[in-house]
Amino acid sequence: MATTAEENYLKAIYHLNQDREGKSLRTNELADYLVIAPSTVSNMLLKLSEKGLITYKKYGAIALSDSGNEIALSVLRKHRLWETFLYEKLGFSWDEIHEVAEELEHINSQKLIDKLDELLGLPEYDPHGDPIPKPNGEHKDTFKTTLSMARVGKAYKIVAVKNSSAAFLQYASQIGIELEANISVNSRLDFDGSMEIELDGMTRTISQKIAENVYVD
Amino acid sequence: MATTAEENYLKAIYHLNQDREGKSLRTNELADYLVIAPSTVSNMLLKLSEKGLITYKKYGAIALSDSGNEIALSVLRKHRLWETFLYEKLGFSWDEIHEVAEELEHINSQKLIDKLDELLGLPEYDPHGDPIPKPNGEHKDTFKTTLSMARVGKAYKIVAVKNSSAAFLQYASQIGIELEANISVNSRLDFDGSMEIELDGMTRTISQKIAENVYVD
DNA sequence: AAATATTTTTATACAAACCTAAATATTATT
C-alpha cells in the first residue's frame, strides 16, 4: 500500500505528464509543483522507483510505471467521486470541494468507494467537468480545447475547468463561468492574449490565463 | 490543531476514563489499549501535557483537560456521524463501519461534518446505539446497564453495544443481537457468569464476556 | 522495613518526509 505522500507524488507525476509535448518531466518541475525542495523529490524518486511505481534513473525523465499509473488513477477516481459527493450531496460550492477531497482521497476502503459511486449514480464527470476514472482503470481523456484556443466569432459550450484552486473557481463563478454555459468570443488582443467574450448575455474581458483554464467544446 | 496520533491518544484517554471506579488511568494501561510501547506513551504524555490537552505529572494519573476533552468529543462526534453515514447511506453492515470511521474521523473540515450531520437528519445515536456528541460538545451519557447486570426473569430491550470490533459484532448479529430487540434472562450460572437468554423466540447460552458488551434498558 | 517486583521514565535509535548547503552532473554559452 502506498503512503499518502507517495500517492501525492504519483498523482503529481500523472498530472504533469498529461498532454506534455517535448521536454520530459524532471525533478525541479515536480518539486515546484509540489512546493517542496528538489532534494526531497530526488530522495522520493529513488524510493518510488525501487518500489516499481515509476520508471526513473538518475538525472533522467520521470514517468509512471503501469502499477504507478494504476494507483494514480485510483486516487484520481477517489478524489473526483468525493468532489461529486461534496457538491451533490452536501451542498458544497465549486471552489470548496477540492481542498476537502485532497484529504478524503487517501482513505483506504474499496467498499467505501464502490458504494459511494453507487450512491452518486455512477457519475461520468465530476463537478468541474473532469472525467471520473472507472473502477477498472478505464479513463476518458480530458477535454482538449481551451477557451484560449477558441476561434473569434464562434460559439462554444463550457465543458470543464482545468484549475481547481478556490481563487480561480470563485472568480469563474462570479463572472458566470459554469458547466454547460454558452460562450462566444468577440475578439482577441494579440498583445496579451486577453479576449472579449459574450457569456450569459454579458460582454466581458478576460485574461489569457483565465481563458487557458476553461475547456470548451 | 492536533495530529492524528494526538487525536487517537485523546480518544483513548476519553474512553478509558469512562465509568472507571477506583484506580486511575496510567501509562501501561494506555499503552496496552493502543498496542504500543509504554515508553512511547510516556513521551507522548509529556507532549500532550505541554500542549495543555491533558493533566498529568510523572508517575501520576492521566486525565483530559477541558480543551483535550473538547477535541476528544469532536473526534467522537465525527466517528459516530461517519459510522451512521456508512450504515444508513452506503449500506455497510454493523461490523464494517468502525474500521473505516477510524480513518474518516481525522478529516479536518467543520463544514463537512456539519453538512454530513444535516444529510443524516441530525441523528442522536449511531448504529451501535451510542449517543452522538452535539456540535457544542453536549453529550448524553452512554447507557449504564449491561446484559451481564440484568436480573434473571426480567425482560429488557437491547439499546446499544459496547464493543465495536468486527469479531464481536459479527457474532452478535449472528445470534440476533440488534438494537431494539427484546431479550430476557432465563438463568445465570454463577461459576462463569454465562447466561441463558431468550431472544427472537430462541433460547441461547452466551458467555459473560458477550453479556458485558450489550447494553439493555 | 527491607527486599523484590512492577511500573514508568530516560537514553538511544530508526523510518518517513521534509529541509539547507555542498558536491556533482548536465546543459548552454561563448
Added chain:
DNA sequence: AATAATATTTAGGTTTGTATAAAAATATTT
C-alpha cells in the same frame, strides 16, 4: 571545446511517532 550556468544528487539535520534496553521510581511482599 572550455567555461559558465543550471539542474540534480548527496551529505548531514530536523520533527513526528514509533521501538528496545537500561535506569529510576513506585508498589508489593515477606
